[in-house]
Amino acid sequence: MRTPHAEKGMAVGLFGGSFNPPHAGHALVAETALRRLRLDQLWWMITPGNPLKNTADLAGMAERLQWCREIADDPRIRFTTFEAAHNFRYTEETLRYLRRRNTGVNFVWIMGADSLAGFHRWQNWRNIAETVPIAVFDRPGSTLAYLSSRMAKTYDFARVDEDDAALLARMKPPAWTFIHGPRSALSSTAIRRGEADPSGL
Template sequence: MIRLPPYAPGMRIGLFGGSFNPPHEGHRLVALTALRRAGLDALWVMVTPGNPLKDPAQLPSSAERFARAKTFFRHPRIRVTDFETPLRVRYSWQTVEFLLRRAPGVKFVWVMGADNLAGFHRWRRWRDIAKALPILVVDRPGSTHGAAFGGVAGWFSRARLPEARAATLCNRRPPALVLLHGPRSPLSSTQLRRRDRSADHAS
């Protein structure tokens, strides 16, 4: 049986997925900004089995990444889950379909960093995700211009809402998107992995 974090009809829950290899302050900023600005009751950090767009060869097990994320994200309204692994899904659209069936009445919103929005058009069935859930995008260093004006921005042009309406996003009929600006962390998982490898080589 697939176990999910606590939920109830009417709850406003953000879905923040990723490999989190490793989790870092940039992830924390996205999570906390989404919680605060969108008025979420909870945010689920979904540790994925892997990213189909990336090489899985060097990816630690989902159990290891789940354990690290649970230690890293300590907040009363953040729940870390790896339900996608026993669910055996590969793509986010499958996760969205499952959750909408499993938790009817919950007001889910998809949460991502602006760096992911820039490549959103490469996701399998990304339009189905956008038509199923409102999307909250949090600015990331180096991605502001691309998130606001490139990639899939044209598709979202009529669905994009001003930042001041972020708290209404969960009640919006998709497609609906808000791009939030605020404090940003320059850290990325790729940079941290490179730093760790350099330290290993130097020791």
């Protein structure tokens, strides 16, 4: 339930979600983020639940944590449920806590392009964008989100070319990039409905 340990100067990716359940698409984003952003660590943060989504069918925290551990085995990945321990529900309060307790660590927020479209509905979304660099990863059907979303339009001036993604974690926010690459059409909703296999097979 505690936050992972990171040394000053490290580049650390923050990959949050309900992961209900996690799947090969999540593992692909994590793997791509580690490589393209040149991260020292990636914190896979299993959240208590998304305030913008129905949590009625949310599996237990311990179960989701175990699922995540089974689907990703890179030694640079740290799995954590600290948000539940502190009753954090919003990204802004999570970031405030992490920055206060990890002075000198270079955090970068990681999310899929499908989340970018509704990012402006996150609580105090502008504060988030101006607190930590953001890396947005392409998702099927969401490629144009980086052009049409309110966040992308508002912070167009702060967009970083994806060729410079390796520098993102150490940039002063607002700074964000859109990373194209291998994509997975898997979704946790489809898996819960029995319409897809978490492995992507």
